[in-house]
Each structure stands twice: as structure tokens, then as C-alpha cells.
Amino acid sequence: MIEVSHLSKSYGSRPAVQDLSFTVPDGQIYGLLGPNGAGKSTIMNILTGYLAPTQGEVKVAGFRLPEQAQQAKACVGYLPEQPPLYPEMTVQEYLDFVAELKGVKRAQRKQQVLAAARRTGLEEVLPRVIRSLSKGYRQRVGIAQALLGSPQLIILDEPTVGLDPAQVIEIRNLIRELGKAHTVILSSHILSEVQAVCQQVLILSKGHLVAVGSPEELGETLNPGSRLRATAQGEPDTVLAAVRNVPGICRVKLESTADGQVTFTAESEDAADRRAAVSRALTEAGCTVLALAAENRSLEEVFLALTEKTPEQNTPAEGEEN
Amino acid sequence: MAAIFKRELRSCFHGMIGAVLTAFMLAATAIYFVALNLGYGLPDFGYYTLNRTIFVLLLYIPVLTMRSFAEERHSRTDQLLLTSPVSVGGIVLGKYFALCVIFALPCLVDAGMILVLKVLGATGTSTLANFSALLCYYLMGCAAIAIGVFLSGLTENQIIAAVSGVAVLLLAYMMPSLRTMFTTGSAVALALFTAIAAVLSVVAGLRSKSFTLGCLSFAGCCVALTALFLLKSSWLTEAFSAVLSALCLFTPFEEFVNSSFSIPTLVYYLTVAAVFLFFTAQGLEKRRWD
Numbered sequence: 001m002i003e004v005s006h007l008s009k010s011y012g013s014r015p016a017v018q019d020l021s022f023t024v025p026d027g028q029i030y031g032l033l034g035p036n037g038a039g040k041s042t043i044m045n046i047l048t049g050y051l052a053p054t055q056g057e058v059k060v061a062g063f064r065l066p067e068q069a070q071q072a073k074a075c076v077g078y079l080p081e082q083p084p085l086y087p088e089m090t091v092q093e094y095l096d097f098v099a100e101l102k103g104v105k106r107a108q109r110k111q112q113v114l115a116a117a118r119r120t121g122l123e124e125v126l127p128r129v130i131r132s133l134s135k136g137y138r139q140r141v142g143i144a145q146a147l148l149g150s151p152q153l154i155i156l157d158e159p160t161v162g163l164d165p166a167q168v169i170e171i172r173n174l175i176r177e178l179g180k181a182h183t184v185i186l187s188s189h190i191l192s193e194v195q196a197v198c199q200q201v202l203i204l205s206k207g208h209l210v211a212v213g214s215p216e217e218l219g220e221t222l223n224p225g226s227r228l229r230a231t232a233q234g235e236p237d238t239v240l241a242a243v244r245n246v247p248g249i250c251r252v253k254l255e256s257t258a259d260g261q262v263t264f265t266a267e268s269e270d271a272a273d274r275r276a277a278v279s280r281a282l283t284e285a286g287c288t289v290l291a292l293a294a295e296n297r298s299l300e301e302v303f304l305a306l307t308e309k310t311p312e313q314n315t316p317a318e319g320e321e322n
Numbered sequence: 323m324a325a326i327f328k329r330e331l332r333s334c335f336h337g338m339i340g341a342v343l344t345a346f347m348l349a350a351t352a353i354y355f356v357a358l359n360l361g362y363g364l365p366d367f368g369y370y371t372l373n374r375t376i377f378v379l380l381l382y383i384p385v386l387t388m389r390s391f392a393e394e395r396h397s398r399t400d401q402l403l404l405t406s407p408v409s410v411g412g413i414v415l416g417k418y419f420a421l422c423v424i425f426a427l428p429c430l431v432d433a434g435m436i437l438v439l440k441v442l443g444a445t446g447t448s449t450l451a452n453f454s455a456l457l458c459y460y461l462m463g464c465a466a467i468a469i470g471v472f473l474s475g476l477t478e479n480q481i482i483a484a485v486s487g488v489a490v491l492l493l494a495y496m497m498p499s500l501r502t503m504f505t506t507g508s509a510v511a512l513a514l515f516t517a518i519a520a521v522l523s524v525v526a527g528l529r530s531k532s533f534t535l536g537c538l539s540f541a542g543c544c545v546a547l548t549a550l551f552l553l554k555s556s557w558l559t560e561a562f563s564a565v566l567s568a569l570c571l572f573t574p575f576e577e578f579v580n581s582s583f584s585i586p587t588l589v590y591y592l593t594v595a596a597v598f599l600f601f602t603a604q605g606l607e608k609r610r611w612d
Contacts, residue, residue, distance in 0.1 A: 050401055050404050050405050066610070070407050070409060071407075073407045080401045080402075082398045084397075084398055084399040084400075084401050085397075086333065088337065089336075097325055098402070098406075100324065101326065101402070101403070102406055103407055
């Protein structure tokens with residue numbers, strides 16, 4: 001659906017995105033993840049033909065940008081960071097306008113507008129003026145607008161910003177549903193969102209692509225060792241000494257002690273599961289195991305590890321992704 | 323394009339701006355019409371009403387056009403338009419035609435005034451002359467609208483768009499008097515044309531992203547201008563005054579006021595409109611490369 005190779009974009013002399021390459025296959029939900037200013041919006045603006053790349057090649061649905069922009073734009077529905085709404089129009093007028101703008105045939109217009117409004121839960125507010133809508137509803141109007149013209153590719157720039165928790169869940173469900181029929185790209189700086197919705201994640205930092213993969217893969221590949229967290233009854237020293245003696249365990253960290261209960265995390269060098277060995281060692285030392293669970297490194301840690309690297313380390317970081 | 327046209331038209335009358343502007347324009351023409359055409363029984367609508375209300379256009383046009391692109395850019399709705407499958411040319415034309423239709427409203431009422439004069443006994447010839455003057459007046463307004471739209475595309479602040487529109491139209495309005503200040507010596511003309519060549523070369527260099535091309539075109543222009551200056555300096559001064567007269571946007575209208583139908587005048591206004599709409603589209607296109 002999308003092929004990007006060696007894409008660079010600078011605003012004046014300030015580089016926003018540097019030498020970016022990735023492909024997005026059909027029918028997947030891709031997440032663009034990165035801290036503020038990492039270049040997420042820039043990439044989305046380029047993919048939708050709003051900005052032209054300074055260098056590199058971009059193909060959307062088989063059409064080269066910016067040369068075949070018109071054909072490419074017809075395949076894309078876009079919700080920019082700030083929903084492009086005309087406050088003086090009613091929701092109905094606005095959606096009709098966008099449908100006509102996107103070249104939806106007159107006969108299908110009414111039905112498409114209704115379908116988009118139904119999917120985003122806008123039916124009751126159709127006759128209301130956009131100016132009087134709450135932020136959540138405006139965001140939904142923005143999403144409804146992106147659905148018109150049944151685009152193959154839907155690009156959403158931070159779709160859940162400013163929504164209340166119930167609305168966030170609703171929008172996430174909507175995105176998941178969209179992912180069944182469309183290719184969806186969404187950007188976010190909220191990890192849990194990407195983890196909850198996306199099948200593939202692209203992590204950006206300071207205009208560079210630092211990692212690509214599914215949320216689980218990223219968690220695994222970037223952390224070859226395994227980690228477990230346990231709570232046991234007994235003296236802290238006895239517990240920690242017992243665990244340290246388990247072969248393969250390289251680091252044990254005391255988390256808390258309370259009421260004779262010791263909570264700690266233990267890390268091993270390889271990915272092998274050491275839960276049984278740890279449990280046995282503790283029992284032998286006369287400590288009762290109260291809880292024991294393997295821990296995966298969360299995407300959050302991966303994210304922080306990748307994006308906190310200083311700019312000069314960016315180039316080796318790109319090599320790390322494989 | 324049709325969608326943009328319709329939305330622009332509707333939004334103009336949704337807020338008060340369309341109605342207020344039309345009322346303002348009509349009030350101005352009505353005063354002259356009642357006082358001169360009706361009061362003194364003069365059948366010449368072009369001279370007594372249209373020609374005297376040109377100064378109203380200096381305010382009407384910039385206020386009409388200031389919103390067109392500046393507001394879209396300010397509220398980020400330009401992202402919707404520029405990512406839709408409508409070409410940049412289509413966007414510009416859709417907006418432009420909508421503004422032309424709004425300007426047509428007071429002109430239609432003007433046509434009614436001309437018919438009133440006919441009923442009151444104006445001859446067929448003078449009615450025809452009045453209508454042709456109105457046609458030229460309308461095209462002149464449309465040319466000015468294109469200039470306003472272009473200026474609105476340069477900024478995201480409506481006030482700046484309006485003020486610069488007034489300034490540019492005022493300059494064009496006063497150009498006939500300003501012209502006399504320039505003594506048309508060939509040295510002045512050479513300096514002016516060199517400056518124009520420099521601007522064009524910079525634009526060419528930026529568009530083609532080639533420094534060499536920009537330099538070469540400037541060098542070529544300089545050689546040609548120097549040759550002209552040395553061999554045929556009178557051409558330069560003539561061209562200089564031609565350039566200045568092309569900047570007098572409101573002067574060609576006088577041809578029609580004098581009851582003569584002038585095709586070159588109509589072509590001039592259509593050209594001005596086309597050139598500025600082209601510039602507007604180029605300006606929008608250029609923004610995505612910055």
C-alpha cells in the first residue's frame with residue numbers, strides 16, 4: 001500500500017525527517033510512535049500529499065508522490081492533527097461538502113454520509129453546527145470525514161488526543177474495525193494506545209526510524225534476557241541469596257519488603273524460563289513463594305530505550321533494528 | 323471544484339460579510355445614481371455612477387477576498403482541500419468563481435438601474451453604452467478580485483491580506499498620477515528592467531532548484547538589456563512607460579466611460595485575472611515544497 005524509500009524532508013535548513021525507508025502492506029494497522037517533534041506529522045503530511053518530500057521516493061497505492069498526487073489522494077482518507085472543520089457549517093452540511101469534494105457520486109453521497117456518521121456515532125448531532133460541538137464530537141466529525149469516499153488507506157494523526165477515556169475506547173474499537181477493511185496508519189505518542197490497536201509499530205526518534213516490528217517482537221528482540229518478578233516470605237537476605245545461587249540468574253533487585261514479604265525482580269542472560277528453578281531454590285531455603293511471574297519488557301521501556309539515545313547514536317541505533 | 327465553489331458562496335452569506343458588502347456597494351452606487359442620473363436626468367450611467375464609484379472597489383474587493391485563503395490556512399482547513407483529489411487549480415478557480423458571483427450581485431442591481439434609465443427615456447444607444455460600461459466594470463472588479471485572492475494566499479492573517487489588498491489597489495488607482503513623477507530617462511528604465519530581470523531569475527532559479535540556471539538567465543537578461551540600452555535606448559523608455567501603464571488597473575475602464583467598446587481593455591482585464599490566479603496556484607504549490 002505504501003512504499004517509502006530514503007525519504008527526507010527539511011523545513012528550510014532544519015531537517016524534520018531523515019533517510020526514512022519502510023513499507024506498509026495492505027490491510028494492516030500501523031502505528032507511528034515517537035515523542036513530540038519526532039516527525040510523525042511530517043510523514044503523514046507527505047503521505048497524504050500535503051507536503052512534498054525534499055528527497056526520496058514515496059508511493060501510495062502504487063502512485064508516485066508528488067507526480068501522481070491526484071490519483072494517490074483519491075485513495076487516502078486523512079485526519080490531520082487538528083480536524084479540518086468549518087465551524088459555521090452543520091455536521092450534515094460539512095460531511096456533504098467533503099463527500100462532494102472527494103468526488104463521491106451524487107447518488108451515493110447521502111448513503112455514504114449516513115454510513116460514516118453511523119460508524120462514528122454522529123447521527124444525533126448531524127443537524128448541529130460544528131462550532132457548538134464538544135472536542136470529542138469534533139474529533140469524530142474529523143474521523144467521519146476521513147472515511148468518506150471509501151478510501152483504501154486511512155491516515156489518522158493522533159486520533160484520540162483530547163478525548164475522555166470512554167471516547168478513547170470507542171475510537172480504538174472503531175480503528176480496530178476499520179483495520180478489517182482498510183489499511184490504517186495512526187500516529188501517537190501514547191504507547192498503550194499503539195500497543196492496544198496496532199499490528200505493526202514504527203518507532204521514530206528525531207526524524208529517524210529506530211525500530212520496526214509488532215509490539216511483541218519489539219519487546220522480545222530488544223530484550224534477549226528474561227525477567228521475573230516474585231514475592232516470597234522470609235528474611236530478605238536469605239531470599240536474595242537463594243535466588244542469586246540459581247544458575248543463569250545474573251541480577252537480582254530487591255523491590256520492597258513488608259510484613260515479612262520480600263518482592264524482587266530477577267534477570268537472566270538468556271531467554272530461558274527460570275521460574276521453576278527459582279521456585280525450587282526458594283523452597284529449599286525455607287521461604288514460601290507467594291507470587292511468581294515472568295515479565296516481558298513492555299513497549300514503554302523499549303520506546304524509552306530507543307528514543308532517549310542521543311542524536312549521534314542514531315545511526316548505530318538504526319542498525320540495531322535487525 | 324464545484325464543492326469548493328458552493329461552500330465558498332454559502333460561507334460568504336452565512337456570516338454577515340456577503341450581505342454587508344453587497345449593501346455597502348449598493349448604497350454607494352445608489353447615492354450617485356439618485357443624485358446624478360436621476361436628479362439631473364443624465365442618461366450616462368458609466369460616467370456618472372460607475373466611474374465615480376471605483377474608489378469603493380478599493381475597499382470592497384480587499385474585504386471580499388481577504389478570507390479566501392488566509393482563513394483556510396489559519397484554521398488548517400487547507401489541509402482538507404489540499405489532500406482532497408481536487409487539483410490546486412481547481413481549488414483556486416472554485417474560490418475565485420464564487421467571489422465573482424458575489425461581486426455580480428451589486429452589478430445585477432446596477433443593470434436594473436440602467437433599465438430604469440431606459441424606462442425613463444434613455445436612448446437605445448446610450449443604454450447599450452451603459453451596459454458595455456457595466457460589463458467592463460464587472461471584469462475590472464474580477465481582475466481586482468484575482469489580485470486580492472493572490473494576496474490572501476500569501477498570508478494566514480486576514481487583516482494583513484485586506485490591508486495589503488487596499489495598498490496594492492490604491493497604488494494601481496494612483497498610478498496615473500505617480501507615472502508623471504518618473505522622468506522616463508533610459509537609465510531609470512535600465513535600472514528597473516535589471517531589477518525585474520533579477521527577480522525573474524531568482525524565481526526561475528528557485529523553481530528549477532538550479533543555481534546555475536538562475537545565474538545564466540540573469541546574465542542573459544543583462545547582456546540583452548545592455549545591448550538594447552546601447553543600440554536602441556528609446557525602446558527601453560517606451561517599454562518602461564508601457565510597464566507603468568500596465569500597472570494602472572483602473573485607467574483602461576475610461577475607454578468604456580467614453581462610450582467606446584474596446585476589446586483590448588477586456589483582454590487586459592481577463593489577462594490580469596488569469597495571471598494572478600496562476601500566481602495564486604503557484605504560491606499554494608510552492609508552500610508544500612518549503
